[in-house]
Amino acid sequence: MVNQxxxxxxxxxxxxxxxxxxxxxxxxxxxxxxxxxxxxxxxxLALRRARLIETFTGKNGGARLRKKPREISLVxxxxxxxxxxxxxxxERKALKKCHVSCNMKGIMSGVAAxxxxxxxxxxxxxxxxxxxxxxxxxx
Amino acid sequence: MVNQxxxxxxxxxxxxxxxxxxxxxxxxxxxxxxxxxxxxxxxxLALRRARLIETFTGKNGGARLRKKPREISLVxxxxxxxxxxxxxxxERKALKKCHVSCNMKGIMSGVAAxxxxxxxxxxxxxxxxxxxxxxxxxx
DNA sequence: CAAACTGTAATCAAAACCATTACACTTAAG
DNA sequence: CTTAAGTGTAATGGTTTTGATTACAGTTTG
Numbered sequence: 001m002v003n004q005x006x007x008x009x010x011x012x013x014x015x016x017x018x019x020x021x022x023x024x025x026x027x028x029x030x031x032x033x034x035x036x037x038x039x040x041x042x043x044x045l046a047l048r049r050a051r052l053i054e055t056f057t058g059k060n061g062g063a064r065l066r067k068k069p070r071e072i073s074l075v076x077x078x079x080x081x082x083x084x085x086x087x088x089x090x091e092r093k094a095l096k097k098c099h100v101s102c103n104m105k106g107i108m109s110g111v112a113a114x115x116x117x118x119x120x121x122x123x124x125x126x127x128x129x130x131x132x133x134x135x136x137x138x139x
Numbered sequence: 140m141v142n143q144x145x146x147x148x149x150x151x152x153x154x155x156x157x158x159x160x161x162x163x164x165x166x167x168x169x170x171x172x173x174x175x176x177x178x179x180x181x182x183x184l185a186l187r188r189a190r191l192i193e194t195f196t197g198k199n200g201g202a203r204l205r206k207k208p209r210e211i212s213l214v215x216x217x218x219x220x221x222x223x224x225x226x227x228x229x230e231r232k233a234l235k236k237c238h239v240s241c242n243m244k245g246i247m248s249g250v251a252a253x254x255x256x257x258x259x260x261x262x263x264x265x266x267x268x269x270x271x272x273x274x275x276x277x278x
Numbered sequence: 279c280a281a282a283c284t285g286t287a288a289t290c291a292a293a294a295c296c297a298t299t300a301c302a303c304t305t306a307a308g
Numbered sequence: 309c310t311t312a313a314g315t316g317t318a319a320t321g322g323t324t325t326t327g328a329t330t331a332c333a334g335t336t337t338g
Contacts, residue, residue: 003227003325003326004227004229004326004327005326005327006226007226007227007228007229007247008229010247010250011229011239011240011243011247014239014243014246015237015239015240018238018239025282025283025284026283026284027282027283031234031237031240032234032237032239032240033229033240034229034231034232034233034234034240035231035327035328036327036328036329037284038285038286038327038328038329038330039327039328039329041284041285041286042285042286044284044285045284045285045286055284055285056283056284056335056336057283057284057285057334057335057336058282058283058284058334058335058336058337059281059282059283059335059336059337059338060282060283060336060337060338061282061283061284061335061336061337062283062284063284074250084325086225086258087145087146088142088143088146089146090143090146090147090150090172090173092173092174093173094173095170095171095173098154098170098171099157099274099275099276100150100153100154100157100171100274101150101154101170101171101172101173103273103274103275104150104153106273107153107270107273107274108146108149108150110273111149111213111265111270114261114265115258115261115262118257118258118260118261119225119254119257119258121257122253122254122257123254126250126253131246131250134242134245134246134249135238135239135242135246136238136242137238142294142295142296143295143296144295144296164313164314164315165314165315166313166314174296174297175296175297175298176315177296177297177298177299177316177317178296178297178298180315180316180317181316181317183315184315184316184317194315194316195304195305195314195315196303196304196305196314196315196316197303197304197305197306197313197314197315198304198305198306198307198311198312198313198314199305199306199307199313199314200304200305200306200313200314200315201314201315223294279338280337280338281336281337281338282335282336282337282338283334283335283336283337284333284334284335284336285332285333285334285335286331286332286333286334287330287331287332287333288329288330288331289328289329289330289331290327290328290329290330291326291327291328291329292325292326292327292328293324293325293326293327294323294324294325294326295322295323295324295325296321296322296323296324297320297321297322297323298319298320298321298322299318299319299320299321300317300318300319300320301316301317301318302315302316302317302318303314303315303316303317304313304314304315304316305312305313305314305315306311306312306313306314307310307311307312307313308309308310308311308312
């Protein structure tokens, strides 16, 4: 399986959205995701850079959403963690005497870019609020 | 990200489409992609399984398209090589006492599936003929 | 001041990828 | 019918990517 950072980040954001206003530590989040607190902290930094959350150091520190779940879409999270492109372009050098080889990089770049757009457009249509709503709420 | 198999396969198919009816060997294709013939042959097998090409063993062997480029879309190639999902779901076991943790797998599965659909739908709209048309034709 | 955190660097191990070697089998051509 | 040129396929190896872990300095609360 490839790069779970996006998956982890969505999990973290859903957890934060599930406890509105509450500051949650990386330890707790890591337990929910079932990974290491350092892995979580690295993602929290990325999410903070994207201004989706704020973090607090020191005792009782942790993270909290900066926007309402309704105002956060999955593309925001996607952009925050900057995963590698869905379709990687072959960067090796082309065979000079081959027309196809010489043009494939440009052609595939187009395919890769439009596919990336399609993914981002799709993710833009899914809000964090929608995901939180799918968690049974026994509160 | 999807691995380069899809990218390689598209390159191979474009090369085959560029020389209609001609049987091309894995050596030649490998040179165009700039990879190893064995890598190409493995992809050719996948493309054959998907009935997109036919292959010939023995001297002057190689591969050839079974359909017109206009009738082959990138999703056909995508399905042939079966890349890993664009969004991997976290398969680890959930933290029992955490509602979010217990439901994330289901929630992310939905996101992953719909994203995969979006990618496939996008690729369905791109034909091999369109790609070949982007190769300058000095013939 | 002590306890509980974050921020961050460094290191490790496992997994994913692709390249490569090797070789049996097939076919075309002389 | 023999040779050259291919495919089909397994096995192995090296590199890169990823995520886990350890370590520790700095921050904040009580």
